Amino acid sequence: MLVPNDNWKIPPVQLRITNEQVHVWCAGLDQCESRIQQLESILSDEEQSRAQRFYFQKDRDHFIVARGTLRDILSRYLNRQPERLNFCYNEYGKPMLAENSGRLSFNISHSGNIALYAVTYGREVGIDVEQIRPDFAEEPIARRFFSPAETAVFSVLAAHEKKEAFFSCWTRKEAFIKATGKGVSFGLDNFDVSLVPDKPAALLSVKGDKKEARRWSLKNLDIQPDYRAALAVEGHDWQLQSWQWRPLEQITTFTKETNISKSDLLLNRS
Numbered sequence: 325m326l327v328p329n330d331n332w333k334i335p336p337v338q339l340r341i342t343n344e345q346v347h348v349w350c351a352g353l354d355q356c357e358s359r360i361q362q363l364e365s366i367l368s369d370e371e372q373s374r375a376q377r378f379y380f381q382k383d384r385d386h387f388i389v390a391r392g393t394l395r396d397i398l399s400r401y402l403n404r405q406p407e408r409l410n411f412c413y414n415e416y417g418k419p420m421l422a423e424n425s426g427r428l429s430f431n432i433s434h435s436g437n438i439a440l441y442a443v444t445y446g447r448e449v450g451i452d453v454e455q456i457r458p459d460f461a462e463e464p465i466a467r468r469f470f471s472p473a474e475t476a477v478f479s480v481l482a483a484h485e486k487k488e489a490f491f492s493c494w495t496r497k498e499a500f501i502k503a504t505g506k507g508v509s510f511g512l513d514n515f516d517v518s519l520v521p522d523k524p525a526a527l528l529s530v531k532g533d534k535k536e537a538r539r540w541s542l543k544n545l546d547i548q549p550d551y552r553a554a555l556a557v558e559g560h561d562w563q564l565q566s567w568q569w570r571p572l573e574q575i576t577t578f579t580k581e582t583n584i585s586k587s588d589l590l591l592n593r594s
Contacts, residue, residue: 346562347566349569352439429445493519511531
């Protein structure tokens with residue numbers, strides 16, 4: 325079982341969320357065969373068809389786990405059966421709940437053996453995780469995908485700083501364009517993010533709109549040493565809670581074994 329650092333807690337049995345909270349979930353994609361079958365059973369026909377189009381079994385299994393876990397997570401907030409959830413997509417391909425009178429927002433990203441999910445209420449959110457590939461953190465790639473200002477900063481960093489800076493920049497940019505709902509259509513050179521190691525994550529500027537950058541907040545997510553991840557959230561007046569995904573039956577067992585009462589596990593609306 326994937327275990328991120330100590331900031332990621334076991335979730336409560338029952339979940340509630342307000343517009344002042346952002347929940348991020350971390351799940352491992354390498355699951356046992358019985359778990360994969362269980363998650364596949366709650367997928368829609370369209371999702372199962374998509375899974376079968378993957379050539380390699382590992383990729384197929386990772387897709388099943390990622391989508392099944394998304395359904396499981398959202399069902400806990402909505403108090404609905406996961407297989408009864410319906411998704412739709414905006415014109416740029418961003419997924420959303422088709423029946424969403426409660427304005428629950430979510431985003432998903434996966435890389436390597438890790439999937440991350442961001443969930444919030446009444447505001448836009450984007451998330452990105454990348455498994456670090458040292459051979460990928462090169463200036464030609466930075467020049468292609470980063471803004472001119474970001475490329476200039478990257479080019480003068482010391483060699484030992486470039487890997488950290490590259491993947492910090494990459495995940496922050498991906499998280500932001502996913503939060504906007506426009507994806508790469510937003511234009512990767514139309515905005516600047518911070519990337520110098522040990523400096524706070526921030527959206528520095530958006531071309532053509534001096535006020536837009538102030539509408540968004542960026543945050544690094546600490547998972548495991550060989551991964552980098554970032555979260556983009558509309559607004560600044562929110563608090564982060566990080567959860568380890570586990571099936572409900574495992575959470576119930578954990579609760580009994582640690583003698584935590586059900587009331588202690590509830591998150592009440594403010």
